[in-house]
Amino acid sequence: MENSPDNNPSYYKDGSEPNLSDYKKIVQEKERFQKILENKVKELDRSNRELEEFAYVASHDLQEPLRKITSFSERLKEKLPANLEPEIQMYLNRMLAATNNMRMLIDNLLEFSRISTHGEPFTTTDLNSIIAEVKADLELKIEETRAVIQSETLPVIDAIPMQMRQLFTNLFSNAIKFRRPNDVPRIMVSSSIFGKEEKEVHHMRPDDNVYMISVTDNGIGFEQEFSAKIFQIFQRLHGKAEYPGSGIGLAICKKIVENHKGEISALGDPATGATFNIVLPQFQTEPHDSNK
Helix, strand or coil, X not given: XXXXXXXXXXXXXXXXXXCHHHHHHHHHHHHHHHHHHHHHHHHHHHXXXXXXXXXXXXXXXXXXXXXXXXXXXXXXXXXXXXXXXXXXXXHHHHHHHHHHHHHHHHHHHHHHHHCCCCCCCCEEEEHHHHHHHHHHHCHHHHHHHCCEEEECCCCEEEECHHHHHHHHHHHHHHHHHCCCCCCCCEEEEEEEECCHHHHHHCCCCCCCCEEEEEEEECCCCCCHHHCCHHHCCCCCCCCCCCCCCCCCHHHHHHHHHHHCCCEEEEEEECCCEEEEEEEEECCCCCCCCCCC
C-alpha cells in the first residue's frame, strides 16, 4: 500500500512527511524535560530534609544551651571585681565573643532552613523597588564605607519579595565587607535578557523571558577555582579575624535563586573584583497567552 497522509499516521496534518531530524529533536526535548523533572524532584527532597534538620537542631538542641552559657557568663562578669587580672578578663571576653558568634551562626542556620516556597506566594515583583529597599536598609553601612551602588533598569518578575530582598542584601553586604583597604566600594547592578541559545544552555522554557542580573564589585575578588566552593554552606576563603561572618550568606543566595527556578554563578579576579550572575525566569508558571 502506498504511503500517503490518509493511511500513514506518521505524516503531519498538513501532508508533509517528518524527517529524521524531527524525530531526533522530539527525543532530545523529551530527554531534556525528563532530566529537568528528575533534578527538581531531587532538589525538593533535599530541601525538605535540610529544612527539617536545621530547624530542629537550631531551635532545640543549640538555642537553649547557648542561652544558659551566655547568661551565666554575663552574670559572672558582673559579680567579678573590676580589677581582675588581665588574663582572666581576656578569657571572659573571649568566651562572651564566642557565644555571640555562635548565636549569629544559629540565627543564620535558621534563616537558611526557613528559605522555601511553602506558604510564601510568588507575586509580581519590581526588582528596581527591591534594590531601593535594600539600599535603604543598608544606609548606615553605605554611609560608613562611602559605598556607591548603581543600578540599571531591572525587570519585573514573579518572585517572593522577601527572598529577593535577602538575596540582594547578602550580595551587597558581601561586596562592602570584602572591599579593598582604602578603596571606595563600588557596586554595579546590570540586566540582560537571554536569547534562544542561552535559554537552551540553561534549560529554561523557550517561550519565557529569562533575565540575567549581574552584581559587580571592585573588591578583593577571589581565584576562579573557588567559584563553586563559595556557594557551599560554611565555606570560607578568608579567616574570621580578617572578615567576620558565618560562611552561610552565599549558600542562602544560592537557595533563594534555586527556589525561583534560576541559577547563580560567580566570576572572580583578585585584581579587579567579583561578579555574581543571577539567571531568573520572568514567570514561575507558564506564561499567559492572551490569544487563548
